[in-house]
Amino acid sequence: MYGRIEIRKEEKAYLTVYLSLVFGIVLSLLFALIEGAAIGAARAQAELAADLGMDSVFAEYNREILNQYELFFVDTSYGSQSGGIGMTQEHLSGYLEKNINPDKDMGVFGGTTYLKLLNPYLEIREASYATDDSGSVWKAQAVAYMKAVYGGDIINTVKDHIETVQKNEMDTRDAASELKQQKKAFEEALAEKEMIEVDVETPDGSSYTKISKLIDKLVSGAFLRFVMPNGEKLSQASVNTNEYYSGRARAGMVNSGVGLHEGVSAADGFAEELIYGEYLMKVCGNFRDQKENSVLKYQIEYILYGFSSDASNLSACLAALFAVRSVGNLITIYGSSNMKVQAEAVAEVLCCLIASPELTPILKNILLGVWALAESLADIKGLLDGGKVPLIKKEGQWSLSLPKALTGSFFDSAKKEDGLSYQAYLRVFLGLMNKQKKVARSLDIVEMDIRKTEGNEYFRIDQCIDYMKVNFGFMDAAGHDFVFEKMMCYE
Numbered sequence: 088m089y090g091r092i093e094i095r096k097e098e099k100a101y102l103t104v105y106l107s108l109v110f111g112i113v114l115s116l117l118f119a120l121i122e123g124a125a126i127g128a129a130r131a132q133a134e135l136a137a138d139l140g141m142d143s144v145f146a147e148y149n150r151e152i153l154n155q156y157e158l159f160f161v162d163t164s165y166g167s168q169s170g171g172i173g174m175t176q177e178h179l180s181g182y183l184e185k186n187i188n189p190d191k192d193m194g195v196f197g198g199t200t201y202l203k204l205l206n207p208y209l210e211i212r213e214a215s216y217a218t219d220d221s222g223s224v225w226k227a228q229a230v231a232y233m234k235a236v237y238g239g240d241i242i243n244t245v246k247d248h249i250e251t252v253q254k255n256e257m258d259t260r261d262a263a264s265e266l267k268q269q270k271k272a273f274e275e276a277l278a279e280k281e282m283i284e285v286d287v288e289t290p291d292g293s294s295y296t297k298i299s300k301l302i303d304k305l306v307s308g309a310f311l312r313f314v315m316p317n318g319e320k321l322s323q324a325s326v327n328t329n330e331y332y333s334g335r336a337r338a339g340m341v342n343s344g345v346g347l348h349e350g351v352s353a354a355d356g357f358a359e360e361l362i363y364g365e366y367l368m369k370v371c372g373n374f375r376d377q378k379e380n381s382v383l384k385y386q387i388e389y390i391l392y393g394f395s396s397d398a399s400n401l402s403a404c405l406a407a408l409f410a411v412r413s414v415g416n417l418i419t420i421y422g423s424s425n426m427k428v429q430a431e432a433v434a435e436v437l438c439c440l441i442a443s444p445e446l447t448p449i450l451k452n453i454l455l456g457v458w459a460l461a462e463s464l465a466d467i468k469g470l471l472d473g474g475k476v477p478l479i480k481k482e483g484q485w486s487l488s489l490p491k492a493l494t495g496s497f498f499d500s501a502k503k504e505d506g507l508s509y510q511a512y513l514r515v516f517l518g519l520m521n522k523q524k525k526v527a528r529s530l531d532i533v534e535m536d537i538r539k540t541e542g543n544e545y546f547r548i549d550q551c552i553d554y555m556k557v558n559f560g561f562m563d564a565a566g567h568d569f570v571f572e573k574m575m576c577y578e
Contacts, residue, residue: 126567133204133561133569136186141557141575143182144175148577149551151540156370156533158228159577160217160551168545171342172552176211179557183209187561208560208570215554215576218332219346222526223353228553228577229366230354242361245514248507249361251478252411255418258519262413263306266456270302273449280443287440293493295437295450298457301495305460308409311402314468322384322397331531332548333393341549348554348576355522364517367529368510374401375473375509382535387513390528391520405467408512412463412476419480420459426482429489430454454489461492470509477506553577 149162164170165178187204217225233241252258286296304310315321328334335341347353354363371386372378383389388400391407420426434450465486466476477484484506507515517525530548537546554576561569 126563126565129204129561129563129567130569132187133559134571136183136204136206136561137557137559137571137573139186140179140182141555141573144179144555145575145577147178149537149543149546151537151543152533152551155536156229157232158225160225160228160553162543162546162551163214164545164547164550166542166545171550172211172214175214175552175555176209179211180206180209183559203564205562206560207562208558210558211555212558212572213348213554213556214344214552215346215348216342216344216549217551217553218336218341218530218549219344220353221523222530223347223355224351224553225530225548226359226363226526227347227351227354230359230362233362233366233369237365241365242358245361245364245511245518246358248478248511248515249518252515252519255414255479257411257414257478260414261410262417262456262459263308263410266302266453266460267306269449269453269456270299273446273453274299276446276449277441277443287437289433289436289440291490293433293437293490295441298437298453298493301461301493302453302457304495305457305464308402308406310409310464310467311398311405314405314464314471316468316472319471321401324383325396326382326535328393328395328531331534333527333531335547335549336527343549344552345554348556348574351576360522360525361514361518363525364514367517367525368514371529371532373510373513374404374471378536380536380539381532382539383532386532387517390525390532391513391516393524393528404513404516407516408467408470409460409463411478411512411515412466413460415477415479416459416462416466417456419482419485420455423482426458426485426489427451427455430458433489433493454493458487458489458492461495462487470512473508475506475508475511 145159145161147161147165148159152158152160152162161175163172163175165174167174183206187206215224286294288294288297311321329338332341354360367387367390371390372381372384373387374385377384378386383397383400385397385401385404388397388404392400392403394400394403431447431451434447434454435444438444438447438450462485469486470476534546534548537543537548554574556572556574558572559570563569
C-alpha cells in the first residue's frame, strides 16, 4: 500500500509570508529603479536642453563678421542700439523654454513631455569679449584661423625683411635730417669765408643754389601729389575716430569680460604678431588693393598711423617709405666707389667755381645724400605704380643718374626688379608697429565696415563674445533640483 503524504496548513502559511516579504522588497527596488530612472531622465533632459540652448546661442554668430573677417563672434546687442550680455541670457532662456516644453511650440506636432521640467535659475557667469585684454581675444581667434588655413610658413619672408630693416637701422636712422645737417655745415663754412655769390653754374647747369633748393624740397615731405600714379585720384574719405572702438577705449567706455578663457593662448609672441599682420593684409584694404564698400579706402595705412583721413594716413605711410628707402639707398651709394667718384667730380667743380676747394668732401656727401633721397622718391612712385624695390639695392638697380637727380627730374617709376612690393613694405611696417595700437585700430576698421551693412547700424565690437560659462538650475515635476555649469566657445 502506498502511504499518503499530508501537507500541513502551517507550512503553506510560511510560504505565503515569505513570498509577501520578497514581493515587497522587489516592489520597493522596482519603485526605486523607476524613481532613479525618472530622475536620471530629468537630469539628462536638463543637460540636453542646456546643450541645445548653448548651441542655439552660438549659432547666432554675426554673419558680417564671418563674411568679412572669417571669425565667429556673437553680437550680444543683436542689432539693437543698446544691449549686452543680458539680451544673450534672454535668448538662452527662450531656447531652454522651447527645449524643455516642446508642447508649447505649436510648430511641433504632438510634442509633449512627461517630465515637466522648469528652469527657475539661469545666469551667464563669464564671457569673453572680443576687446578683452586690449583686443587679445579677437587677435587670438584671428591668429588661430590663419594658422589653421595657411600653416606656419607665411611669415618667414616678412621676418627676414624686418631683420634686414632693423640690422641696418632703416627704421630709426633719419637720412633727411642728416642731409639737412650737412647742408647747414656747408653753408656755415661758406659764411665764415664770407662767400656771398654761390649761384655759379657748371657747364651742365648745376649750381649750389639749385642744389640747396632741391634739398629743401626733398626734406619737406610735401611730395604726395608728385608720386601719385597717373590717373589715380586721392581718396577724400575721413572719419571721426572717437566714434569707434579706439576712441571709446581711450575714454574707458568699453565692455570687459574674463579675457582669454582656459585653453586659449595669448597671441603675443613675435611670430604671432607677424601672423596677425598677415591676417590684416588679407581682410583689410590698402592703397594698392582697396576693399569694396569700405569706409576708409586705405585701411592698412589707417591701422599704421591712425589719422582720421585717407589722405593723412597715405602721406604718413609715404613718409615712412621715404625714410626707409633713403637709408637703404644711402647704404648702396656709400658702398659704390663708382657713384662716390661721380659725386666727388661734381663737387670738385662746384667748389672750385666758388673758390672753396677745401669744402669738396662736405659737398660730395651732400650730393650723395641728394642722390639717395631723389632715388627714394623714384622708388616710391614705382611702388605706388605696382613696381617692386629691394630693401637694399645693387648699383645696377639704380633708377637715376646723378645729373638727372640734381635737376629734380626724378619722378620716374623705379625698375620692376625682384624686390618688395608696396604691400610687402606694409607688412614690414605692421611687424614693427606697436601691438596695442595695431589691434585697436584694426577693430576700428571692423566697426566702420560692419556698421555699413544691413541691421548693424549700431554695431560695437566690444559687445561681441566668443565664450560663455553659464550656471543652470532645473526642477522636475517631483521637485528634484538639478544644478550644473556649462561652458562653450568657438574652436
